[in-house]
Amino acid sequence: MSKGTLFDKVWDLHTVGTLPSGQTQLLIGLHLIHEVTSPQAFAMLRERGLKVLFPERTIATVDHIVPTDNQARPFVDTLAEEMMQALERNCKENGITFHNIGSGNQGIVHVIAPEQGLTQPGMTIACGDSHTSTHGAFGAIAFGIGTSQVRDVLASQTLALAKLKVRRIEVNGTLAPGVYAKDVVLHIIRKLGVKGGVGYAYEYAGSTIEAMSMEERMTICNMSIEGGARCGYVNPDAVTYEYLKGRDFAPQGDAWEQAVAWWESIRSDADATYDDVVVFDAAEIPPTVTWGITPGQGIGIDEAVPELEAIPESDRPIAEEAYRYMDLEPGTPILGTKVDVCFIGSCTNGRISDLREAARIAQGRHVAAGVKAFVVPGSERVKKQAEAEGLDKIFEAAGFEWRDAGCSMCLAMNPDKLQGRQVSASSSNRNFKGRQGSSSGRTLLMSPAMVVAAAIAGKVGDVRSLVSEPATAGN
């Protein structure tokens, strides 16, 4: 059993008591809500005559359903409009802050909370969305919950939970040029499997992780759930504090010094005990692309779609299903696979640093004929910042569409969808069957830089050949 880890410390500090079932009643420090998983929870509260216990500890935004090309109200989609109105009404009636479209603060829930400084080390954070693991980048224990649990948090600010085990995942060394945080996490999931993390919290550590920016750490923690781990975190350090300082909801004045001292105290001890430890060498991680229908079906850009014999026996049925669905022959190199749609965005890779790197590669180049490519900033703030830096102009000149903030084609609950059997190169997090809005649509997950490479070539490309040779003079 783990001892002395950040997970243990934060868990203990938030334990209200032990329930008759033996489970822990855990206090939730920050609750984030959005339009998809909250309306039924508010309805349940009303049915039971319950009130929101700490309305100031719940923050709302709208992200999944919002159109990214025309956000005029009422939405063309009447179902989306109904959800929007339900969220507006529920927030108003319960005194919950709502970052609505046009407020300047709207965006994907996992982008806006960090950028406003709401997400802080040592917190417990819950949201009715599996990618809540993103917030673990700050040294928070953050995890997704279902709607009945959203109800529980609204009513009591607590959840009934069983404690997780802790696996330390160390990544050491320097990443090669053209290899990004996205490749690191796709590599980890490839090696540990999509259910390897069930029952675990993942602690990401090692020199590679420590050298990463907060936004890179968010990309890693974001996809913990794709490896089966409900939450993943990085111990807070100087990079964390530097990112937080001065943000809207970060502690100010004397409270800042107290905060840093407290954040330091909740870091995993040097002699902490883990339930498991896994070590990776950064130098061995290639630009990684998924070929199949689970995020664990990834390969290096120089590799071929694996032969059935090379796959562990227990993974063969899903591999065979993937060959059929993706229409990819085992043994075929993934490099050169034709793509139809290129999507840059999502809570995994829709932050300003993602867009800067994508724009750097897109500059002076052009999207291939017949390819639809679009960039969806993760929030209104990311959009504004990108436009201030002229990134929108670079993308547009390169043939990408420049959109408004939202979840967009990551899950296609909005007008952004694949059509028919189209293949997408996507910076998002899931390549499940039908995920991107067409029941036969196909998704190849990769880093935003690799999505640009694919857009330019019209097929899966190797970004390493582009990062080393700038297409134009200047930056």
Add this chain to the structure above:
Amino acid sequence: MTQVKTVAGRGIPLKGDDIDTDRIIPARFLRCVTFDGLGEQVFADDRAQLEGAHPFDQPQYQGAQVLVVNRNFGCGSSREHAPQAIARWGIQALVGESFAEIFFGNCVAMGVPCVTVTTEGAQALQDAIAVNPQQIVTVDLNTMTVTCGDLTVPATMGDGPRQMFLDGNWDACGQLVAQAEDIKATAANLPYFAWSA
């Protein structure tokens, strides 16, 4: 609240590993403010592609109450719409090799037990149900077994969730709310509750 000690009913086998919640209920059906009607849409795309050959469409499995699945069932999105859709179709208990954690937690909160069996156990149950779909499958949380005719398979479930079903406390909301004073005391000891909000 209702105790859940056993669930007995006809079974339905659904083969396949890593069946994610997008497949259980595609995102377009999440454009709703209630869970009503989700039962009809469960596995909508998989069913359309199989043109009647999906177990949820096959006549012999209509009215089934125990769903037997394989590995990592319910992975992906946290959407409670997924177990809600399964439950509203008529399923009252799931048996599988393993379940994704958020999916499992959602099922607990809905009073739908998910018990875990071995790979061989799941396959044997799926085969037994396919051979005789009329046979009653019993999920027993007291004895932690799943039986189907002559076949009895040992099952596991975490102690906490199991106790919640046996005691009828699977809906934790009332218990949680009752601790308001302790909740506030715990919050008062956390420095960050004073820094903001």
